[in-house]
Amino acid sequence: MGISKKRKINQYKRIFAAVIAVLGVCVLTICILTTENISDMTQAAKITIIIGGCVVFGIAFIIAVILDRAAGHYECRECHHHFQPSIAAYLLGMRSPTKRYLKCPKCGKRNYCKVIFSKEHCE
Template identity: 50%
Template sequence: MDQTKIGRFIAQERKRKNLTQKQLAELLGISDKTISKWERGNGFPEVSLLLPLCRQLDISLNELLTGERVSEEEYRKKAEENMVNLVREAQESKKKIILSAMVAGLTIIAAVPMFVIAGTIQMENWIRVLLIVIGIFVVTGGIAIACILDREAGAFECPECGERFVPDMKAYVMGPHTFTKRKLVCPNCGAHKYCKHVLTR
C-alpha cells in the first residue's frame, strides 16, 4: 500500500466533504493529530476505523486502500490488487522476522567458539585479546542487524487505541520485550504499554 497516496486521497475527500481535520476527527472519535498523520502518509487507520472513515468520506474501502476513486469496471481488479499487496506485505514482514532470528542464531554460533577458545586454550595474550575483540564485534554487529530487520518487519500495535506504528531505533532497542510484544510509547495516544508486533502496517 502506498501510504502517501492514500493520505493525499483522504485529504482530498475530506476537503470535498467540506470537513476540517478536527471535524472529521470528532466524527471518528479520534484526535485531529491522527488525521493529520494519515494525510501526511505517516500512518494508516486502524482496522476498526476503516469502515467509519469510508462512511464519513462516502468512499468504498477498496477506494481507500487504492488511494483513488475507482470505476465499476476497475473495482474488482483493484480489490484483487489490494488483497495481493496486503498478503505480500505480511509475507515480506514474516521473512524479515525469520531472517532476524537466523542472524541472531548465527551470531551466537560464530561468537561463542571464539570466547571459549580465548578462555580455554593456551596462546599468546595478543591472540586472546584479538579473539575476544572479534567475538564482541561479531555479537554487536549481529544484534544490530537482527534489530534493524525485526523493527522494519510490520509494525507495533498500541493496545489502548489500536494505532500501528514503527518506533524509532532508540525506543525499539531500549524497550523491554517478550517474543511478540515490546513496551513502547504510542505516538497517537501516548500510552506506555506492551505493543503487539503485527505483520502489516
C-alpha cells in the same frame, strides 16, 4: 503487492534476524573456546580474538534488531494508532512474542502495543 506477500516477506525478515543473531552468538562462542583451548597463544592474540568475536556479535545483534524492527508495526491499545517505534524505544521496551511495552506517539500513553506484521493500515 498483496497483503499476504508483505506478511510473508516480514516473516522471512524475522527468521533472517533470528538466524543472524544465532550466528553472532556462535562466532563469539567459537572465539572464546579457541582462546581457551589453544595454550601456545600470546595474551595479545587471545584478546584480539575475543574482541573480534565481540565485534561480530555486536554487528549481528544490530542487524538482527534492525531487521526485526522493520518487520513489524505496533498498534496502540488506547487509540489504535499504528506506528513503528524508534530503535531506542524498541530495545528498551519489554516484550512478549506478540506485544511490546511502548509509548504511543499519537496519544502519548504507554501500553502493551500489539505487533502487526503487515503495513496495510499504516499511516
